Amino acid sequence: MDTHTLPAPTSSRPLRFDTKIAVLLRSDLEPWQRLNVTAFLVSGLGTAVPELIGEPYADADGTPYLPMFRQPVLVFEGDGALLSTAHGRALARSLPVAVFTAELFGTGNDLDNRAAVRAVPTAALDLVGLALHGPRNAVDKVLKGARMHP
Template sequence: MTSDIIRFETKIAIVVRDDLATWQKLNVASFLAGGIAGSYPELIGERYGDASGRNYGPLIRQPILIFAASGEEMKKVLDRATDRGVTPSIYTRELFSTGNDRDNRAAVAAFPTEDLDLVGLGLHAERKAIDKIIKGLSLHP
């Protein structure tokens, strides 16, 4: 088996609030990864199969980097993304208490941008743009 390192022209970054419970961080990251996959179907690879002939579902075809941020840093990241024309997937604190997509969208729509209680952002764009958007953040420990 040969392993060629591929340098992707784009980057996927998920930014998660650093003050969440572990289950919340995992939930946010999962929802945002799904949002990115839904927004950019070209990121989905092919199905997997093992040597026994069993088949498995596809994965996103490039790495996802997960960063930690404070509430203020989340707002800066959102502003930087918007300024660069990048449309992020978002997750707000209110979504922990909703149970379906319709209620999720209503919970976000109830607040103007500056009042969103952001706990997660999912980003996909050219590498340089993402690097500028997440500048100053550290990878999640």
């Protein structure tokens, strides 16, 4: 087999994953904030749950590209109260969670980001986004009341 040729998919049916990767964003964010928060949040999942990362990519010319998640990332939105509720549900289920708080829009580096989160008790976090991974049914229960991002 040519080293640049990838094998054909084994099935034409879409895969159904037993787990779900989801991002929940506060619905009042500006478009640039939604994109920025989503990017930051999912980076945490990839490092905490390395099996979520697939194999590296390559194009037909053999140019290598970085690996990505092996399954889709679903993006949802809801108000601040829903984010707080979902956060509590995720913690109660011991799911891996990444958080982004409103204070992080005013910091410019990882050290200050971590200090801003550490300065606030769990129940008082001003959440603008969270990302989580876990069994499909558990993630669905955490996100109950959220709607898919438009």
